[in-house]
Amino acid sequence: MFRFTCMTRLPVFRAASRAVFCALLVTLGACTFTGSDYSYSAFSTSHPAKPSPHEIGEQRLQQIDARISNLKHRINTRMSRKGARAEGLRRRLDAVRTEAYNIAAQNRGELTVDQQNSLNEKIAPISRAINR
Numbered sequence: 001m002f003r004f005t006c007m008t009r010l011p012v013f014r015a016a017s018r019a020v021f022c023a024l025l026v027t028l029g030a031c032t033f034t035g036s037d038y039s040y041s042a043f044s045t046s047h048p049a050k051p052s053p054h055e056i057g058e059q060r061l062q063q064i065d066a067r068i069s070n071l072k073h074r075i076n077t078r079m080s081r082k083g084a085r086a087e088g089l090r091r092r093l094d095a096v097r098t099e100a101y102n103i104a105a106q107n108r109g110e111l112t113v114d115q116q117n118s119l120n121e122k123i124a125p126i127s128r129a130i131n132r
Contacts, residue, residue, distance in 0.1 A: 057110020064100045064111065064119050068093050071123065074130050089126055096122050 003091060051059070071093055079086040103115050111119070 001027040020092055054108065057104075057107065057112065060113070060116045061100060061104050061109070064116060064123075065097065067120075067123060068097050068100075071127055071130060078130060085129075089129060092126050093123075096126075 018122075042100050067095075072090060079089070100111070100119050101102050104111055105118075107115075
């Protein structure tokens with residue numbers, strides 16, 4: 001009578017699977033412990049480096065600039081028929097953007113939290129006027 005057996009029970013396949021497994025372990029170990037670009041560190045992926053205070057200040061300026069750009073786009077799409085009112089809102093946004101860049105120029109290209117909040121307070125009524 002013919003008996004079905006698992007192929008891994010044969011010595012040739014068992015040795016081959018062990019060799020592949022060992023080669024995989026050696027490859028992963030070499031990548032982990034060498035200074036290659038493929039090195040993996042669980043600590044570095046779970047604990048990303050904190051941005052410097054200067055980078056955070058630059059991000060605040062970029063957030064203000066992105067918000068102003070978004071509002072200008074909303075003016076162009078929602079208020080295309082309200083010419084004078086839309087133009088007044090655009091001028092107010094340009095003034096806030098100019099003020100943001102002037103403040104940043106005095107602060108090495110960054111904004112503080114208080115400066116960002118004051119600029120957001122100036123932008124908020126413009127946003128409400130667009131939604132009316």
